[in-house]
Amino acid sequence: MSSCTGRSKDLLTEQTSPFLPGTLAPRRYRWTGALVFAIVALYLLLSHDFIPAESLRASDSDTSIAVDWSQFAYTQYVTNSEYLCNSVMFFESLDRLSSQADRVMMYPSKMFNSENDTSRDIELLVKARDEYNVKLVPITVQHKDNADATWADSFTKLLAFNQTQYSRVLSIDSDSLILQNMDELFLLPPAPVAMPRAYWMLPDTDMLSSQVILIQPSATEFSRIQARIDSASKNDYDMEIVNDVYGHSALVLPHRPYDMITGEYREDNHTKYLGSDAEPWDPVAAYNEAKLIHFSDWPIPKPWIPTPEDLRLEIQPPSQAEAFFEINESANTLRS
Numbered sequence: 080m081s082s083c084t085g086r087s088k089d090l091l092t093e094q095t096s097p098f099l100p101g102t103l104a105p106r107r108y109r110w111t112g113a114l115v116f117a118i119v120a121l122y123l124l125l126s127h128d129f130i131p132a133e134s135l136r137a138s139d140s141d142t143s144i145a146v147d148w149s150q151f152a153y154t155q156y157v158t159n160s161e162y163l164c165n166s167v168m169f170f171e172s173l174d175r176l177s178s179q180a181d182r183v184m185m186y187p188s189k190m191f192n193s194e195n196d197t198s199r200d201i202e203l204l205v206k207a208r209d210e211y212n213v214k215l216v217p218i219t220v221q222h223k224d225n226a227d228a229t230w231a232d233s234f235t236k237l238l239a240f241n242q243t244q245y246s247r248v249l250s251i252d253s254d255s256l257i258l259q260n261m262d263e264l265f266l267l268p269p270a271p272v273a274m275p276r277a278y279w280m281l282p283d284t285d286m287l288s289s290q291v292i293l294i295q296p297s298a299t300e301f302s303r304i305q306a307r308i309d310s311a312s313k314n315d316y317d318m319e320i321v322n323d324v325y326g327h328s329a330l331v332l333p334h335r336p337y338d339m340i341t342g343e344y345r346e347d348n349h350t351k352y353l354g355s356d357a358e359p360w361d362p363v364a365a366y367n368e369a370k371l372i373h374f375s376d377w378p379i380p381k382p383w384i385p386t387p388e389d390l391r392l393e394i395q396p397p398s399q400a401e402a403f404f405e406i407n408e409s410a411n412t413l414r415s
């Protein structure tokens with residue numbers, strides 16, 4: 080709610096001159112009446128029960144709105160042991176950040192044969208379930224033959240459209256680092272899908288990023304996605320699928336602060352991320368502003384794969400070394 084900042088000056092200043100005509104007294108009373116009316120109106124406005132926009136922030140989630148958080152969930156999909164580890168780290172962060180929404184991990188059904196199994200995968204699945212209240216959903220990995228290994232299983236992510244036990248789910252890639260609570264996204268106006276723009280591809284390519292997808296699961300939407308997957312070409316992956324189906328109808332989320340990629344720190348020009356060539360780039364401020372950072376920085380591998388020191392020194396931007404180091408250290412600390 081905006082507040083009034085201007086002040087009416089001397090509206091009620093009483094003139095003490097002995098030459099004040101008596102006929103002007105009623106005008107003073109009219110000003111007094113107007114002031115009383117304004118005070119009463121302001122009191123009623125301030126006491127009215129409404130929620131300002133700021134109250135949708137996760138830090139203000141204890142507002143007078145009664146939210147049934149069990150209707151919402153963060154979803155992750157894992158297809159192998161490496162991504163399982165990173166997903167558990169993600170849910171640990173959500174727990175530490177006091178997120179109130181449910182947490183769902185879609186994992187390969189063959190990965191969890193028995194709780195008596197002593198494998199590392201079983202240990203991590205049990206840890207996610209028991210320590211971070213993650214609901215485990217066994218799935219069949221949606222594998223695409225003759226595809227680049229990096230994205231061959233990416234269709235699995237789209238199974239989030241079928242999590243119809245929830246009113247809304249927030250699908251986030253597991254190779255991401257969540258830095259701040261994002262619960263406020265669940266309270267956005269209704270829309271089948273909401274995604275940020277893939278800002279790093281602008282202006283040549285205008286696409287939405289599938290790294291973060293806010294979904295209203297339904298049989299109808301899942302059917303649309305499934306039909307598009309069935310007709311996908313060899314060069315179509317999850318990002319192409321969701322853009323083909325929702326590219327012109329999705330609610331667009333701001334990529335600041337919801338979808339930053341690590342490759343931003345190696346760019347010389349940050350206009351695409353900042354959205355303006357007038358705003359100065361401050362790498363530390365950008366890191367502190369970001370709620371989610373996605374590890375996407377070819378040829379740098381994902382944080383769980385050791386980076387050769389000579390490669391790191393070669394590509395690390397000198398002027399942004401502090402933030403660059405902080406991002407990778409945050410990931411490595413969580414994995415240790």
